[in-house]
Amino acid sequence: MKIAFATQDLETVDAHFGWAKNIAIYELDPSSFRLSGVASFESNLAEDGNEDKLVPKIEALKGCAILYVAAIGGSGAARVVAQKVHPVKVEKPEKIADLLERLRVLINGTPPPWMRKILREQGEKRADFTDE
Numbered sequence: 001m002k003i004a005f006a007t008q009d010l011e012t013v014d015a016h017f018g019w020a021k022n023i024a025i026y027e028l029d030p031s032s033f034r035l036s037g038v039a040s041f042e043s044n045l046a047e048d049g050n051e052d053k054l055v056p057k058i059e060a061l062k063g064c065a066i067l068y069v070a071a072i073g074g075s076g077a078a079r080v081v082a083q084k085v086h087p088v089k090v091e092k093p094e095k096i097a098d099l100l101e102r103l104r105v106l107i108n109g110t111p112p113p114w115m116r117k118i119l120r121e122q123g124e125k126r127a128d129f130t131d132e
Contacts, residue, residue, distance in 0.1 A: 001028050001122055002036065003103065004061050004085070005096050006069040010038065014093040017072040017080070018053060023060045026100055030108050033100040054079060061085050065118045068099060084121070086114060 005013050006020035015021065023039045039060035041053075058079050061067060067080055067087045080087050090099075106115060 001066075001107075001118065002026070002064040003028050003033075003100065004064040004067045005099070006067070006072075007096065011097075012093045012095055013068045013070060013090045013099065015070055017057065017067070017069045017076045017087075020057070020069075023057060023067075024096060025060070025064060026096070028100060028103055028107070030104065033104060058083060065122060066103075068094075068096075086118060 003026050005024045005026070006015040006017050006022075007013060007024050008015050008021050010022055010024055021041060023041075024035065025037045025039070026033050027036045039056070041056060054076055061080065061083055064085050067085050069087060069089055070093065071089060072080070072087055077087050106112075107119065111119060
């Protein structure tokens with residue numbers, strides 16, 4: 001499963017989606033995670049109301065299941081969800097590696113309903129929740 005993170009420093013989820021300098025994309029499976037790519041953005045990141053700045057970011061999310069952000073506007077969230085990406089807002093800056101490890105443990109245990117849906121859509125069949 002691909003997980004995306006809005007980040008300024010490539011180590012921490014610390015960015016508003018529209019203002020993020022980077023979207024770090026990781027591959028996550030039940031045993032490990034690894035960085036699979038970084039999309040970097042430079043121009044007019046903080047310009048409020050400029051919906052065009054979201055286009056390359058939405059494009060960078062192709063194939064991702066989850067997007068972690070510090071914040072995201074209503075329009076951005078709607079566009080992310082329309083791409084079948086589940087946005088998750090962190091309450092305070094968090095290390096990407098810590099979030100990935102928690103997700104890895106979660107998918108190896110009993111995932112919450114929103115995670116089960118993602119796993120089903122991605123073809124992950126697990127005995128503990130396939131009969132729901």
